[in-house]
Amino acid sequence: MAKDNFNYEKSIWDIAEYTRDTINRKDFDKVILPFTLLRRLECALEDTKDAVVEEYKKQEKNENEEEYDFTSVSKKPFYNYSKYSLKTIPVNNTWLTLKAYIGCFSKNAREIMEKFKMADTCTTLEEAGMLYEVCQRFSKFNLSPDNVSDREMSDIYEHLIERYGEEIAEDAEDFMTPKDVVRLAVKMIFANDDELLNSDNGAIRTLYDPTLGTAGFICDALDLLDEWHSDKNMVAPAMIIPYGQECEAESWAIGKSNLLIRNISSNDGDDFNNTQDLSENIMWGDTLIDDQFSSMKFNYILSNPPYGKKWEKQKEKVEEEAQKGYDGRFGAGTPRINDGAMLFLQHVVSKMASTEQGGGKAAVVLAGSPLFNGDPGQGESNIRRWLFKIDVVDCIVKLPEALFFHISNLFIVKILNNEHYILAA
Numbered sequence: 001m002a003k004d005n006f007n008y009e010k011s012i013w014d015i016a017e018y019t020r021d022t023i024n025r026k027d028f029d030k031v032i033l034p035f036t037l038l039r040r041l042e043c044a045l046e047d048t049k050d051a052v053v054e055e056y057k058k059q060e061k062n063e064n065e066e067e068y069d070f071t072s073v074s075k076k077p078f079y080n081y082s083k084y085s086l087k088t089i090p091v092n093n094t095w096l097t098l099k100a101y102i103g104c105f106s107k108n109a110r111e112i113m114e115k116f117k118m119a120d121t122c123t124t125l126e127e128a129g130m131l132y133e134v135c136q137r138f139s140k141f142n143l144s145p146d147n148v149s150d151r152e153m154s155d156i157y158e159h160l161i162e163r164y165g166e167e168i169a170e171d172a173e174d175f176m177t178p179k180d181v182v183r184l185a186v187k188m189i190f191a192n193d194d195e196l197l198n199s200d201n202g203a204i205r206t207l208y209d210p211t212l213g214t215a216g217f218i219c220d221a222l223d224l225l226d227e228w229h230s231d232k233n234m235v236a237p238a239m240i241i242p243y244g245q246e247c248e249a250e251s252w253a254i255g256k257s258n259l260l261i262r263n264i265s266s267n268d269g270d271d272f273n274n275t276q277d278l279s280e281n282i283m284w285g286d287t288l289i290d291d292q293f294s295s296m297k298f299n300y301i302l303s304n305p306p307y308g309k310k311w312e313k314q315k316e317k318v319e320e321e322a323q324k325g326y327d328g329r330f331g332a333g334t335p336r337i338n339d340g341a342m343l344f345l346q347h348v349v350s351k352m353a354s355t356e357q358g359g360g361k362a363a364v365v366l367a368g369s370p371l372f373n374g375d376p377g378q379g380e381s382n383i384r385r386w387l388f389k390i391d392v393v394d395c396i397v398k399l400p401e402a403l404f405f406h407i408s409n410l411f412i413v414k415i416l417n418n419e420h421y422i423l424a425a
Contacts, residue, residue, distance in 0.1 A: 008141060008143070008148070008156050009156055009159040009160060009163070011141070012032050012036055012138075012141070012156070012160060013032065013160065013163060015031065015032065015035075015134060015137050015138065016028040016031055016032050018130075018133075018134075018137070019031055019125065019130060019134065022124060022125060022128040022130060023121060023124065023125070027121055028164055029161075029164050029250060030116060030117065030118060030120075030121040030250075031121060031125075031134065032160055032164070033116060033157075033160065033161075033250065033253075033254060034113060034116035034118050034253075035086075035134065035135075035138045036138070036143075036156070036157070036160065037112070037113070037253075037254075037257050037261075038086065038102070038113065038138070039086060039138045039139065039141050039143050040143045040148075040153060040261060041078065041080070041105070041109060041261065042080065042085050042086065043141075043142065043143040043144040043145070044076060044143075044144065044145055044261060045074055045076060045078075045079065045080055046144065047075075048073060048074045048075055048076070048079075049080070049085075051073050051074075052070050052073050052074050052079050052080065052081050053081055053082075053083055055070055055073045055081075056068075056070065056081035069106075070106070071106070071275045072275070074275075075275065076275060077108065077260060077275050077276060077277035077278075077279075078105065078106045078108055078109040078260060078277075079105070079106045079109075080101070080104050080105045080106070080109070081104050082100065082101045082104035084097060084100075084101040085101075085139065086135045086136070086138050086139035087135075087136070087139035089101065089132065089135045090132075091132045094126055094131045094132045094135065095119075095122045095123055095125075095126045095131055098122065098131070098135065099119075099122075102114075108260060108277055108279060108280075109257075109260065112253045112256050112257045112260065112279075113253075115249040115250060115252060115253035115284070116249075116250060116253055117249070150261065150262050151223060153258075153261065154216075154219055154258055157214065157254060157258065158179075158214075158216070161214060161254070177213070177216050177217065177304045177365060179216070179220065181304075181365060181399060182216050182217055182220045182302075183220055183224065184397075184399075185217070185302055185363035185365065186217070186220055186221045186224050186302065186363075187224070188363050188397075188414050189300050189301075189302070189361040189362065189363050189414065190221075190224065190225070190300075193361075195238060196225070196238045197225075197228055197229075197238070198232070199237070199238055200232075200234045200235055200236055200237060201236060202236035202238075202239070203238040203239070204238070204239050204240075204241060205238060205239070205240050205241070205299040205300060205358065206240070206241050206243060206296075206298045206299050206300070206353070207221055207240045207241070207242050207243065207298065207299070207300040207301075207302070208242075208243040208244065208293070208296075208298035208300070208301045208302075208351060209242075209243075209244040209245075209301070209302050209303055210244070210245055210287040210301070210303055210305075210344065210347055210348065210351070211245075211246065211287065211303050211304060211305045211306065211344060212244035212245055212246035212251070212252065212255045212282065213246060213248075213251050213255060213304065214251055214254040214255045214258060215242075215244060215254070215255030215256070215258045215259055215282070217302035217303070217304070218242045218244060218255075218259065218302070219258055219259070219262070221240065221300070221302065222240060222242070222262070222278075225238070225240060240300070241281070242259060242278055242281060242282070243281040243282070243283075243293060243296070243298065244281070244282045244283070245282075245283045245284070245285055245287045245291075245292050245293070246282075246283075246284060247284070247285060247286040247287070249284070252282070252284045255282060256279045256282040257279070259278040259279035259282060260277060260278070260279040262278050286314065287344070287347060288311065288314045288317075288318055288340065288343055288344070288347070289314045289317040289318065291329070291347075293351070296351070297351055297352060297353040297354065297357055297360065298351055298352065298353055298360060299353050299357070299358050299359065299360055299361070300360070300361055300362070301348050301351060301352065301360065301361070301362035301363075301364075301415075302362070302363055302364075303344060303348055303362070303363075303364045303365070304364075304365040305340070305341050305344035305345070305364065305365075305366070306340070306341070307339070307341060307366070307367040307369075308338065308339050308341075308367065308369070309339065309340055309341075310337055310338050310339070310340070311337060311339075311340035311343060312337050314340070315337065318330060318334060318343060319334065322334055328350075329346055329347050329350040330343060330346050330347075331346075331386075332346055332382060332383045332386035332387075333379050333382045333383055333386075334379050335370070335373075335374065335379040335380045335383065336373070336374070336378070336379060336380070339369060339370060339373070341366055341367070341369075341370040342370050342379070342380055342383045344364070345364055345366070345370070345383070345387075346383060348362050348364055348415065349362070349387070349390075349392055349415060352392075352415070352417040353417065354417065355417070359416075359417050360415075360416075360417035361414070361415070361416055361417070362414070362415040363414050363415070364415065371384070371396070387415075392415045392416060392417065393414075393415060394414040394415060394416045395414045396414075397414070
C-alpha cells in the first residue's frame with residue numbers, strides 16, 4: 001500500500017457519529033477503539049495472512065491441545081488464522097462471524113480485544129442493521145505499517161481518547177497524560193545516564209508504570225531512547241524492557257495494544273525484534289491491592305496516579321499491608337481516605353532497584369494537594385516527612401496551569417534511589 005495523507009482521526013470519529021442514534025455517546029469508545037485496533041492488526045498481518053491460514057490448515061490436523069505459535073510465519077508478535085477480515089465479514093450473521101474472527105487471533109491480541117467488551121455494542125449495531133456497514137467503513141482505512149508508523153498510530157489513539165473524553169465531559173487526566181508532561185518526566189529520569197544513552201554493549205534496563213493508563217509514559221520513553229540512539233550507528237544500544245499495570249479494562253487494552261503493535265513498522269529489524277512482544281509484561285489489576293510484580297524492583301519508574309480518588313474499596317488490604325511496616329509498601333502510613341495518591345508514591349519508592357541492581361529513578365506526576373494536605377502528625381504529613389528523611393526526593397517541578405482539566409497545581413516529583421531507604425527497608 002502506498003503512503004497517503006488522510007485525516008484518520010476525523011474519519012474514525014465520523015463512524016462514531018454515524019452510530020449516534022443507536023449507540024449512546026458514552027459508549028462511542030466501544031466502537032472506535034476496538035475497531036481501530038482490529039483494523040491496525042489486520043493491516044499489519046496482511047502480507048503474511050495467506051501463509052498463516054495455510055499453516056493453520058496443516059496444524060489443524062494436529063491433536064495437540066496447546067495453541068500453536070504462528071509468529072514465525074506471521075513475522076509479528078501476534079497472528080490471526082481466520083480466512084475472514086473486516087472487508088470479507090458477511091452481511092448476514094455479521095457479529096457471529098466477527099466474534100469467531102476475533103477468536104482466531106493469538107492469545108496476546110485476543111485478550112486485548114476481549115477487554116473492550118464489544119458484545120453488547122456489536123449486538124445493538126447488528127439489530128439496527130449497522131454492524132456490517134461499520135465493518136466496511138473501517139476496512140477502507142489504510143492502517144498498514146508502511147502508511148502509518150507506530151508513532152502516528154499512537155497519535156491517532158491519543159486524539160481519539162482525548163476527543164472521547166471531551167465529548168462525554170470526563171476529566172482528561174483519567175485518559176491520558178499530556179505529551180509535553182510525559183517527555184519532561186522521561187528526560188528527567190534519563191538525564192545523565194551515560195550507559196543508557198551512549199553504551200553499545202547491549203545493556204538492559206527495566207521501566208515500570210504502576211498506573212499504566214494507555215501506556216503513554218512507556219511508549220514515549222521508548223521513542224525518546226530510539227531518537228537519542230538513532231544517529232549513533234550503534235550495534236547493541238541499551239534496551240529497555242517495559243512493565244506496567246492498569247486496573248481500568250479499556251485503558252489497559254489500549255496500553256497493551258500500543259506496545260503489542262509497537263515494532264510492526266520496523267523494517268530493518270531481525271526476526272527476533274520483529275516478533276518480540278513488548279506487551280508481555282503489561283498486567284491487569286489494582287496496583288494498590290494486587291501488585292503483579294511483588295518480587296521485582298525497577299531501574300526507571302514513571303507514573304501519573306489518579307488524583308483525588310478515594311481508596312475506600314482498597315482500605316482493608318491496604319491497611320493490612322501497612323501493618324507490615326517497611327517490610328510492606330506502606331510503612332510510612334496511610335493518607336486520608338479521599339485521596340490515595342500518596343499510597344502510589346510510597347509504592348513507587350518501594351519498587352526502585354537497589355544500587356546493586358543498577359539503581360532506580362522515578363518521576364511521579366501529582367496534583368498539588370498531596371504535597372500540602374494534612375496537619376502535622378496526620379497521614380500525608382508523616383509520608384512527606386519520611387520521604388525527606390530517607391532523602392529520596394531529588395526535586396519537585398511545578399508545571400504550568402491548564403495542562404489538565406480541573407487541576408491548576410501540577411507537579412513532577414523526581415525520586416532517586418538511596419542507600420538510606422535500602423537500609424531502612
